[in-house]
Amino acid sequence: NAGVTQTPKFRILKIGQSMTLQCTQDMNHNYMYWYRQDPGMGLKLIYYSVGAGITDKGEVPNGYNVSRSTTEDFPLRLELAAPSQTSVYFCASVNGQGNSPLHFGNGTRLTVT
C-alpha cells in the first residue's frame, strides 16, 4: 500500500516556467489537499478537494491551479513560476471519517530562480 505519492522530490525552475506537481493516493480517500511549507513556518493550505470534480481555494491559492478528474489524482499546476513560490509542497489525503489523520506525501522541494 503506497499511501500518498508525490513526484518529483526536487525541482529547480526558472522564473516564468511552468510545471505540474503530481500527487496520487491509493486509499480511496475523498479529501485531498495541497500545502506549502516556507522556512520557519507551518504548513499553509493552497487548494483542497472533497471529491472528484470538486476543488476549492485554501489560504494561499494565488499562482496555482488544481484539478481532480479522478479520486486518486490531485495535480498542482504552477503556470508562471515566481521566486515567492520557492517552498516545500505537501500533498495529503484523508477519508473524512472520525478523527482519521491526514496521510502526507513526502513533499516536493521547489526552487524558483
Add this chain to the structure above:
Amino acid sequence: AQTVTQSQPEMSVQEAETVTLSCTYDTSESDYYLFWYKQPPSRQMILVIRQEAYKQQNATENRFSVNFQKAAKSFSLKISDSQLGDAAMYFCAYTRTSGAGSYQLTFGKGTKLSVIP
C-alpha cells in the same frame, strides 16, 4: 478563522528527561480535533498523537501524552524519557469536524526540539 499558536520556536531537552511543548488555538467551534505532528529532517510528516475535543480524557501514545484544556484552548505535548530520535520539528494542528472547512488542518509555526545526549 481558526488560529494555532506555538509560542516556543525552539526547545531542548536532555536525553531521558521530559519536555513539554506548548500550543494554544482559537476557535468558536465546540467539536474539533487536535493533532501533534512530528517532522524530522527527512521532511516526512508523522502523526504523533490526536485528541477529540469532546473527550475529556487526555490522549496518550507510549511516551507521548497531551494536556488538553478545552476552556483555556490549550493543547500541550509532553514527551517523557526523551530519545535522540525525538529531535525534530513538532507542529500542532487543528481541524473542525463539520461544515465548511472540515478536515482542513490549520497548523502552528512549529517548535524545533533538540535532544542533548
